[in-house]
Amino acid sequence: MNIKLKIWRQKNQDSEGHFEEYSMTGIEEHMSFLEVLDLLNEQLFAEGEEPVAFDSDCREGICGQCGVVINGQAHGPIRSTTCQLHMRHLAEDPSFKDGSTITIEPWRSTGFPVLKDLIVDRSALDRIVQAGGYISVNTGAAPEAHSVPVQKDKADAAFEAAACIGCGACVAACPNASAMLFTGAKISHLGLLPQGQPERLARVVNMLNQHDAEGFGGCTNIGECAAVCPKSVPLEVITRLNRDLGHALWKGQKATA
């Protein structure tokens, strides 16, 4: 098939960006979306132009490094990471015809400044984790693993939340650029386990403070985040976050150092 790509080009964080259009021919439907970008870059190279910078690493849908907005949707039309999107998935759309234009933009959020072309800086998410997204246990200080049984349904629910890969699609899809799905996923993962109880209330206060300080917006229950999440992290994690926050405020939990 033949396609046109309309891609955001931006030299660096300080410069203005703009869209450029490129035509490609001979695209096969079992190519992955990123392989099409690889091919575009070979084409640009041959034409003496600079290739498009984009992030990807594992290309197996698990590392969370890739991610762009495709035709207005984070990670594109199917619920997956950008690296797991294949051209056949785009071609399934009835409006997709030979010669269709695909628009590709970086994640859109003030919390994620653009570094170059399609690459953004997502370090804000790490700082939210630094604020309390862990269980404080020093190496070698752990009790025998079987000394604390965990109810299977709790462990499974914790796993569902822990499946978050930190790709940032939830932020990019949210009209308020909220990172609440990401933060709620961590709070649920740790809060559902017996090991996570001692720090549970301090965790939610500290992480939310950092979330707000990074410039992410509040949640208004639109649900776009969960709809695009490639790992199907459920919207309930935000409910759980809010419940823990309410509990923390009621208990007078202050932020801790």
Add this chain to the structure above:
Amino acid sequence: MTELIDGLYREGEKIADTKAPHDVPIAQRWEQRKFNANLVNPANRRKLDVIVVGSGLAGGAAAASLGEQGYNVKCFFYQDSARRAHSIAAQGGINAAKNYRNDGDSVYRLFYDTVKGGDYRAREDNVYRLAEVSAAIIDQCVAQGVPFAREYGGLLDNRSFGGVQVSRTFYARGQTGQQLLIGAYQALERQVRAGTVKEYRRHEMVELIVIDGRARGIVTRDMVTGEIATHLADAVVLCTGGYGNVFFLSTNAMGCNATAIWRAHRKGAYFANPCYTQIHPTCIPQSGDFQSKLTLMSESLRNDGRIWVPKRAEDCDKDPRDIPEEDRDYYLERIYPAFGNLVPRDIASRQAKNMCDEGRGVGPAIKERDAQGNERMMRRGVYLDFSEAIGRLGRDAVSARYGNLFEMYQRITGDDPYEVPMRIYPAVHYTMGGLWVDYDLESNIPGLYVAGEANFSDHGANRLGASALMQGLADGYFVLPDTLNDYLADMLREGKVDPDAPEIAEARKSVEDRIDRLMALRGTRSVDDFHMALGRIMWEYCGMERREEGLREAIGQIRALKEEFWRDARITGEAMELNQALEKAGRLLDFFELAELMCIDALHRRESCGGHFRAESQTPEGEALRHDDEFLYVAAWEWGGENQPPILHKEDLIYKDIELKQRSYK
């Protein structure tokens, strides 16, 4: 030093690992070593600086643990977040000798299985320690909140993996690597908050700084601004993973590279067993020329999936569902009845290749070149069939075990594995070779420590499934924090390095010169184009099967390709900005040199063992045939200098606790 051997290398002095206390039995050595090691008192630790390169299971765990101890840690990684290291992609599980299943597991059995699985080319002391600390890893991870699979009673579940007959593998669905890495990452971020660890994201180590024979720092390139910087420390720890991307197509992440360890090698660190490459049997077959990487399907699938090919070549293009039971060849179950589909990876891989070579492969025929350079069309795939498991367990139970893997397969191939058997084929996965280290994980350069896949020590010539995660975390959580003390105690007395030492400026200048030289290239071919060409040479001649003449051919082709690169490559963009072509070019230069050393190592080892299959050395049944009388050693290569032959140092492998045997899984 000897004369030139085979026209390729020289032989130097033998080496030995002298840090394991051999005066006590193997079960007491680690305790003894820890007791003998010097300690650094808590108030002095903050005066000592440690650089950790890499943030995967080994690097993340090491940086977090050293930070907890109170050392000043700087952690460097090329991704945008420490959580993205390639350990995250490991799917199946992590081994530990917990014997929770009461099926006869023990530290000794894990040790035995690992040494045997590695085809008797791993070092006993290190492997024993690995098995010994394995149980504590599970405790640590559970305490961190890793959501391992559980049974209804609330206790941890286990499963079995290739090459063993007990259930000792702990798992979190098909995302065990991710969950373990998130645990280590969270421990790391906690230390960042505490101020003991400083992270350097999107930074690449491009040179090692060696002063007075000791590792004293690194040179980095900031991948966003292009800035070159030097960082000094009292010790340097490399946890930078494997070098499978020398083959271009592999299951490794796109950014995985050998630059950190190769730069250290050029500064004197020995590179051990570079030819030991693990080919993983259960990957999604290649589908076209444009492909950028290969995707692995967890080995855990082999617990319930049955592997087969049609008995007759003429059935290969039929719908597999139309091939009746009696016309299917479940070849692993036929040849290896005791282990069946759970034979170790090297054996499962080789048999899949044999079936396809016989003309009984399935799936679309792809273009390939034989050893003589002739093009031919071959089907490269075998079936991994779940229909029997779905009949026995029901679709829901199969989905609970493997659902996310099935989904991934369907997304990539467009086929539904609940309906049609999966197609799989071996692909380059893990590299058992790496920098030589002693029992303390210290390389032959004092102060340079190497852990996880980046070192060579624990897996021998083949790695058992679910052992990579175990080694990464064992090294990072439990070995380095104890062994580094011993060295750092000395460094406390030694004092800080002079920031004006000429070696620092030289290291920096060599990096800048290399970048200038690359940016000045004005050829016509892209870096990826050269990398693909290198990959084709390596897969053809130094892949699943190696032969004398093929390896010689490969060495010639690699040298020619490298020359061609300097004549005809071009790097777009500028040096002082985010420049992915420049990043790839620097890595490719190191891959060229490493590729040549891999071929030399493969050529000199005229035996088959584990993942190194020399066609000239096989049993009448076609299994790998070792020659313990000649090759019972670690091949540790010293950099001989620019365009000079490398120097081989042998470390004899001594088996006292395990009897050397021909490996059999029949």
